[in-house]
Amino acid sequence: MSPENLTPDPLVKNLVFMNSVDYLVNLTRSNSVWPLTFGLACCAIEMMATGASKYDIARFGSEAFRATPRQADLMIVAGTVTHKMAPRVKRLYDQMPEPKYVIAMGGCVIRGGPYVKYGYHVVKGVDLVVPVDVYVPGCPPRPEALLEALFKVQKLMRREKILDRTRKTTKPEVYRPAAPQAV
Amino acid sequence: MPEVKTEEMLLNMGPQHPSTHGVFRVVIRTDGEMVLESESHIGYLHRCFEKVAENNNYLQVVPYTDRMDYLCAMANNLGYAQTVEKLMKLQVPERAEYIRVIVTELNRIASHLMAFGTYGMDLGAMTPFLYAFRDREMLLKIFEKLCGQRLNYSYIRVGGVTFDMTDEILADIERFCEYFEPDILKEYNDLLSYNGIFISRAANVGVLPVDLAISYGVTGPSLRGSGVARDLRKDEPSSIYDRFDFDVMVGSGEMGTVGDCWDRYMVRVREMTESVKIVRQAIRDIPSGPFCDKKAFRGVKPPKGEVYHKIEGARGEVGFYLVSDGTVKPYRVKARGPSFCNISVLDALTSKGDCMVADMVAIIGSLDIVMGEVDR
Amino acid sequence: MGLESAQIHQIVKEKFADSVLEEAADAVDPFIVVKPGVIEDLAYFCRDDTRLEFDLLSCISGVDYPERNVIEVIYCLDSTPNKHWLIVKVVLPRDNPRVRTVENVWRTADWHERETYDLLGVTFEGHHNLIRILCAEDWVGYPLRRDYVMPETYRGIRNVVY
Numbered sequence: 001m002s003p004e005n006l007t008p009d010p011l012v013k014n015l016v017f018m019n020s021v022d023y024l025v026n027l028t029r030s031n032s033v034w035p036l037t038f039g040l041a042c043c044a045i046e047m048m049a050t051g052a053s054k055y056d057i058a059r060f061g062s063e064a065f066r067a068t069p070r071q072a073d074l075m076i077v078a079g080t081v082t083h084k085m086a087p088r089v090k091r092l093y094d095q096m097p098e099p100k101y102v103i104a105m106g107g108c109v110i111r112g113g114p115y116v117k118y119g120y121h122v123v124k125g126v127d128l129v130v131p132v133d134v135y136v137p138g139c140p141p142r143p144e145a146l147l148e149a150l151f152k153v154q155k156l157m158r159r160e161k162i163l164d165r166t167r168k169t170t171k172p173e174v175y176r177p178a179a180p181q182a183v
Numbered sequence: 184m185p186e187v188k189t190e191e192m193l194l195n196m197g198p199q200h201p202s203t204h205g206v207f208r209v210v211i212r213t214d215g216e217m218v219l220e221s222e223s224h225i226g227y228l229h230r231c232f233e234k235v236a237e238n239n240n241y242l243q244v245v246p247y248t249d250r251m252d253y254l255c256a257m258a259n260n261l262g263y264a265q266t267v268e269k270l271m272k273l274q275v276p277e278r279a280e281y282i283r284v285i286v287t288e289l290n291r292i293a294s295h296l297m298a299f300g301t302y303g304m305d306l307g308a309m310t311p312f313l314y315a316f317r318d319r320e321m322l323l324k325i326f327e328k329l330c331g332q333r334l335n336y337s338y339i340r341v342g343g344v345t346f347d348m349t350d351e352i353l354a355d356i357e358r359f360c361e362y363f364e365p366d367i368l369k370e371y372n373d374l375l376s377y378n379g380i381f382i383s384r385a386a387n388v389g390v391l392p393v394d395l396a397i398s399y400g401v402t403g404p405s406l407r408g409s410g411v412a413r414d415l416r417k418d419e420p421s422s423i424y425d426r427f428d429f430d431v432m433v434g435s436g437e438m439g440t441v442g443d444c445w446d447r448y449m450v451r452v453r454e455m456t457e458s459v460k461i462v463r464q465a466i467r468d469i470p471s472g473p474f475c476d477k478k479a480f481r482g483v484k485p486p487k488g489e490v491y492h493k494i495e496g497a498r499g500e501v502g503f504y505l506v507s508d509g510t511v512k513p514y515r516v517k518a519r520g521p522s523f524c525n526i527s528v529l530d531a532l533t534s535k536g537d538c539m540v541a542d543m544v545a546i547i548g549s550l551d552i553v554m555g556e557v558d559r
Numbered sequence: 560m561g562l563e564s565a566q567i568h569q570i571v572k573e574k575f576a577d578s579v580l581e582e583a584a585d586a587v588d589p590f591i592v593v594k595p596g597v598i599e600d601l602a603y604f605c606r607d608d609t610r611l612e613f614d615l616l617s618c619i620s621g622v623d624y625p626e627r628n629v630i631e632v633i634y635c636l637d638s639t640p641n642k643h644w645l646i647v648k649v650v651l652p653r654d655n656p657r658v659r660t661v662e663n664v665w666r667t668a669d670w671h672e673r674e675t676y677d678l679l680g681v682t683f684e685g686h687h688n689l690i691r692i693l694c695a696e697d698w699v700g701y702p703l704r705r706d707y708v709m710p711e712t713y714r715g716i717r718n719v720v721y
Contacts (some may be wrong), residue, residue: 042253043649052316063637067201084695085227118238119231120709124720201604226693397614400667418642490588491635519618527670
């Protein structure tokens with residue numbers, strides 16, 4: 001339903017823009033994603049480098065890295081999650097208001113990374129604790145890879161509906177394996 | 184006049200905090216803004232390095248060593264490689280020694296730039312962080328050209344280095360040294376070091392007396408800030424550090440007392456000049472020849488025995504205690520991270536009674552810790 | 560420069576003649592083995608004697624030898640003014656490893672001993688706060704022992720995925 005069909009008046013065509021409320025709300029939401037500062041280990045340094053001047057993340061809307069989860073809507077888990085830290089990760093995730101998204105950055109939070117076989121104290125993947133939307137492989141991933149992950153989250157946001165703003169249908173699940181899998 | 188009720192408060196500076204430099208938790212008992220007592224809790228990044236090292240062979244342990252102190256990964260690699268070479272009595276080619284010194288000193292500059300930037304950010308100054316990262320990105324570009332990685336290099340291995348340093352890279356490093364010193368260091372001093380607000384927040388705060396520091400095992404720039412001229416590159420030089428001419432920077436109480444946060448911070452800034460001096464001398468004298476011992480690269484099997492070797496990392500004394508039983512896997516590798524001992528002095532510094540909650544942030548930042556090597 | 564390793568061993572053997580069990584002078588890093596009961600007096604002597612002046616404790620590490628049924632605890636000492644070093648070893652029985660603490664001599668031993676207790680199970684008598692430092696508070700077992708088996712789950716989170 002473009003303005004051309006409704007009226008051929010050139011003034012209306014250039015000044016009136018029609019689309020759904022979903023589109024408009026999602027456009028503004030996705031261009032202003034505020035991450036939570038959750039750097040744990042080496043990947044945190046690459047996250048800081050993404051926020052610095054060369055690979056500026058502020059030009060994509062993530063200007064403000066909030067320190068408190070109550071004001072953030074994206075949690076970038078950057079670095080290894082250990083069993084001592086896992087309850088705190090869950091608590092921080094629960095404190096974030098809906099709709100919230102999680103990027104798992106680095107090899108350690110995707111199935112344990114280099115510590116998968118002999119790391120007794122390492123949680124083998126943060127998706128055993130919180131539901132993850134985007135995984136970024138790398139050890140550590142380049143800043144450009146983190147920016148690509150941010151674009152994927154923005155794409156996810158643009159597909160959502162305002163009537164489902166608590167993400168009941170689109171949120172992924174926490175991974176609960178029943179028994180050890182064969183390699 | 185009604186009585187004002189005051190009581191003590193237990194405050195948790197939790198593992199997730201914007202200025203605790205990683206996952207570090209402090210429980211503080213405060214009386215208003217004054218800190219009465221603090222208790223540190225570590226272990227939130229315990230990644231089982233020692234158990235992993237027992238189950239992998241000597242070459243496979245190298246990537247795990249540079250994830251310990253991820254900001255100065257070359258120093259960790261160097262310490263581990265030199266420990267195994269000491270046990271095997273292996274001689275590394277000359278060119279490899281010079282390349283090792285060049286990359287370790289460049290990594291020291293990158294690490295101190297990071298410390299400078301994040302310390303400014305902790306105390307509220309956002310701009311030095313961006314300037315520091317601008318120069319750090321130049322160094323990371325050189326490292327990426329050299330070995331393909333920006334952060335966890337695994338470049339220095341037992342027997343030499345992985346890739347040769349071409350003339351193009353040497354020219355890049357020389358250009359960086361020309362650009363960095365002295366103009367940029369003068370710019371950093373103008374930005375942050377002699378700023379009135381920075382001085383009032385960092386001088387006379389967290390004064391570390393010498394006997395307390397040595398008793399707690401503090402080493403590196405944190406110890407040199409208290410006036411002790413102990414630098415393992417001069418005291419127990421390993422490989423070819425005795426061929427270079429450089430000074431040991433010591434804190435002198437310029438802005439306040441000897442051993443305060445400002446002294447520790449200034450030691451780091453001034454050490455960057457010395458590192459550039461060493462890099463320039465190494466580039467001038469580097470010989471040609473092989474860059475690795477090819478037989479050692481395929482796999483090593485040290486004889487039975489034990490050895491303890493330590494080198495000067497960016498944060499202090501990095502030590503490796505290696506027990507070998509003659510097989511391809513080490514029997515026991517114990518890594519001594521300098522930040523483990525540096526951060527243990529925090530509880531003693533804050534229980535003196537003149538520390539405020541905001542000063543704690545200044546002290547933690549000036550001790551320059553990396554949680555990867557505290558928890559290993 | 561400071562004294563040679565052989566001279567340092569000689570000074571220690573003069574004071575603690577019957578407690579020095581073994582002296583390895585020709586190894587890559589020479590060390591001495593002493594009886595567990597004398598470690599605290601030896602620590603005070605090493606720190607306070609004017610010829611030695613070992614004021615910096617670099618690290619305390621423990622090694623598990625299940626075939627010999629012992630756990631060794633190794634103290635690496637360093638001297639800031641004299642620039643010499645010493646390695647002292649203590650051999651403990653594996654089923655009940657106990658030794659006196661040296662945290663009153665060097666304050667850094669506090670955390671190092673807690674780490675050795677956490678990972679290997681060595682009890683340091685006299686320590687004011689011997690609790691786990693690196694692993695989680697309710698972790699079961701001593702991970703660095705050679706016969707340690709990784710737990711399958713911990714608090715509901717699956718630990719062994721493969």
